Amino acid sequence: MATATRLRTKLQMLLQIESSGFALGLAILFVLLSLALPFWSISRTSGGVQDIGSFAWVSFTTERYTRGAWSETTILPYNSPGFPYSDTAGVAGNLYVLSLVFLVVLAVVLALFRFEFSRKMPTMNLLILSLVVLGVALFALFYPIVAIPGAATTDVGTFTIGGFWGTAQPSPGVSWSWGPGLGWWLLLVGVVSGVSGAVLPYLKSLRSMVPSASATRPST
Numbered sequence: 001m002a003t004a005t006r007l008r009t010k011l012q013m014l015l016q017i018e019s020s021g022f023a024l025g026l027a028i029l030f031v032l033l034s035l036a037l038p039f040w041s042i043s044r045t046s047g048g049v050q051d052i053g054s055f056a057w058v059s060f061t062t063e064r065y066t067r068g069a070w071s072e073t074t075i076l077p078y079n080s081p082g083f084p085y086s087d088t089a090g091v092a093g094n095l096y097v098l099s100l101v102f103l104v105v106l107a108v109v110l111a112l113f114r115f116e117f118s119r120k121m122p123t124m125n126l127l128i129l130s131l132v133v134l135g136v137a138l139f140a141l142f143y144p145i146v147a148i149p150g151a152a153t154t155d156v157g158t159f160t161i162g163g164f165w166g167t168a169q170p171s172p173g174v175s176w177s178w179g180p181g182l183g184w185w186l187l188l189v190g191v192v193s194g195v196s197g198a199v200l201p202y203l204k205s206l207r208s209m210v211p212s213a214s215a216t217r218p219s220t
Contacts, residue, residue, distance in 0.1 A: 023197030024110040030190035031103045037183035039095055040088075040148060040164075046174045053085070054181055055092045060085060087151035091144060098140035099187060105136050106194050113201065126202040133198035137191040144184065152178070 038054035038061070045051075048067040053060055060083070062074040078089040109129055112121075145164040152161040159170035165179030 020113055020197045020200045021110060023193050023200065024106055024113070027190045027194030027197060028103060028106050028110070030186045030193060031099055031106065034183040034186035034190060035096060035099055037186065038181035039092065039183035039187070040144060040178070041181050042152065042176065042178040044174070044176050055085070055088060056183070057092065057096045060089065085152070085155040087154045088148065091147045091151045094147070095140070095144050098143055102136050102140045102190075102194070105133055109133055109198055121201070123202065123205040126205050130199045130202045134195050137195050141187060141191050
């Protein structure tokens with residue numbers, strides 16, 4: 001009976017490591033994909049012309065639509081002379097650096113969990129790892145939400161960008177809209193998956209510290 005209990009405990013520990021590793025691997029994949037996609041976009045419509053600008057890692061892409069039909073695409077590096085969204089581009093660069101840091105943290109935690117000793121890692125160490133992942137993840141995710149409105153307002157100069165997403169009509173016949181791009185949404189998925197993968201071993205470790213009913217039942 002004792003042997004079966006030990007085997008069951010080892011199997012549960014293995015499953016928790018594998019589940020955590022899968023979640024962390026999935027998070028790494030989504031964060032990598034987010035680096036290749038725009039994280040925020042802003043659109044200006046005047047008359048029958050709509051310009052949709054997307055902020056990527058090092059460049060700004062503008063799609064122009066005339067009366068609903070695509071007419072041209074322009075790609076400008078952030079270091080182009082007279083680039084009109086320099087402050088927002090600075091936020092974009094910082095976000096991608098934070099995403100890379102988050103990616104490195106995820107890779108390090110995944111590597112630690114793959115080693116045999118991680119299965120016997122003290123609960124406090126697992127808590128510290130979880131907090132590190134959580135802190136970096138939330139900072140990378142919420143940094144643009146806080147920084148974008150002020151930076152974009154400075155760049156536009158004619159009205160206030162009131163949030164990470166929204167709409168405005170500062171003058172008759174001219175409307176603006178803005179919001180997160182696919183890159184930010186993929187980063188969000190990566191944050192959820194990465195934090196889950198980092199926290200799971202800690203939660204399992206807490207469960208293992210709770211005595212089972214059979215262990216606490218007095219022998220007769």
